[in-house]
Amino acid sequence: MQNKADRTPGAQPQALSIALCGKGGVGKTALSTLMVHGLRRTGKKILAVDADPAMGLTLALGAERPKTIGQIREHVIQVARKRDTRETERVADMVDYYLLEALVEKEGFSLLAMGRTEVLGCYCPVNSLLRAAVEALSASFDLMVLDAEAGLEQINRKVLRRVDILLVVSDPSARGFHTAGAMQELVRSQPELRPGRIGLVVNRCPADSGEDWEKNAREQGLELLGTIPEDPALREMDRTGESLLALPAESKAMVGIRGVLNRLELV
Numbered sequence: 001m002q003n004k005a006d007r008t009p010g011a012q013p014q015a016l017s018i019a020l021c022g023k024g025g026v027g028k029t030a031l032s033t034l035m036v037h038g039l040r041r042t043g044k045k046i047l048a049v050d051a052d053p054a055m056g057l058t059l060a061l062g063a064e065r066p067k068t069i070g071q072i073r074e075h076v077i078q079v080a081r082k083r084d085t086r087e088t089e090r091v092a093d094m095v096d097y098y099l100l101e102a103l104v105e106k107e108g109f110s111l112l113a114m115g116r117t118e119v120l121g122c123y124c125p126v127n128s129l130l131r132a133a134v135e136a137l138s139a140s141f142d143l144m145v146l147d148a149e150a151g152l153e154q155i156n157r158k159v160l161r162r163v164d165i166l167l168v169v170s171d172p173s174a175r176g177f178h179t180a181g182a183m184q185e186l187v188r189s190q191p192e193l194r195p196g197r198i199g200l201v202v203n204r205c206p207a208d209s210g211e212d213w214e215k216n217a218r219e220q221g222l223e224l225l226g227t228i229p230e231d232p233a234l235r236e237m238d239r240t241g242e243s244l245l246a247l248p249a250e251s252k253a254m255v256g257i258r259g260v261l262n263r264l265e266l267v
């Protein structure tokens with residue numbers, strides 16, 4: 001890990017970060033998992049970040065009860081209060097130490113789970129130390145895939161100052177597209193979020209619907225990055241609790257995900 005003095009914005013190379021957002025149930029967690037699945041044999045160093053307190057990605061990627069950023073935060077705050085440790089340097093050392101403990105190493109990728117981070121109220125110094133530590137850690141990876149759950153502003157505040165690629169996930173309904181469009185507008189209206197690229201991924205697309213997804217996306221001000229078909233194999237694996245990392249490369253959903261990764265020039 002780099003020297004803390006170097007932790008100024010832009011001072012270090014960082015992993016390319018890709019965040020998936022969208023309303024509940026559209027498939028963010030499933031698609032985040034499949035992205036990791038599709039990327040882990042490319043030789044790139046992948047960091048998956050589960051930013052949803054429900055920790056669906058952690059489960060889907062087969063990591064059991066890892067230490068979470070939320071737990072580290074609580075612990076650091078408690079120790080700092082008890083010892084009345086105000087010196088940033090010592091608290092930062094503690095954060096670095098626990099963060100490495102929280103990093104789960106799997107075959108072909110690593111994982112960090114955010115867990116619940118709101119406990120003990122707002123404690124901004126610790127939050128920004130944690131964010132700096134995650135950013136420093138990201139320098140040892142090529143790519144980060146974030147299952148962003150709620151809004152991008154949360155990611156921005158807690159994980160990374162800046163996301164490179166934002167994937168807005170939608171279902172194929174008109175209402176879904178409207179929500180995606182509204183999300184895109186909200187993100188673009190906040191200059192501090194400003195992802196490098198925003199695109200739409202339509203999930204659970206019915207076969208031969210006759211819809212022009214490209215045009216529908218454009219109408220919402222979004223670039224279409226790909227469509228993922230409804231995949232009975234995926235649904236069945238989720239139902240039985242089998243890891244989606246076992247989904248065959250030729251399955252419909254994996255073919256769709258590879259299309260998105262191709263479009264982003266990641267494979």
Ligand SMILES: Nc1ncnc2c1ncn2[C@@H]1O[C@H](COP(=O)(O)OP(=O)(O)O)[C@@H](O)[C@H]1O
Nearest residue numbers: 024025026027028029030204229230231235238
């Ligand atoms: N392409 C797909 N084909 C079939 N089922 C899917 C597909 N994508 C998601 N699902 C199912 O939809 C449900 C919600 O997906 P999930 O990834 O948990 O959504 P989110 O994380 O956005 O809340 C899950 O049961 C999942 O198995």
Ligand SMILES: [Mg+2]
Nearest residue numbers: 028029052056
């Ligand atoms: Mg989810």
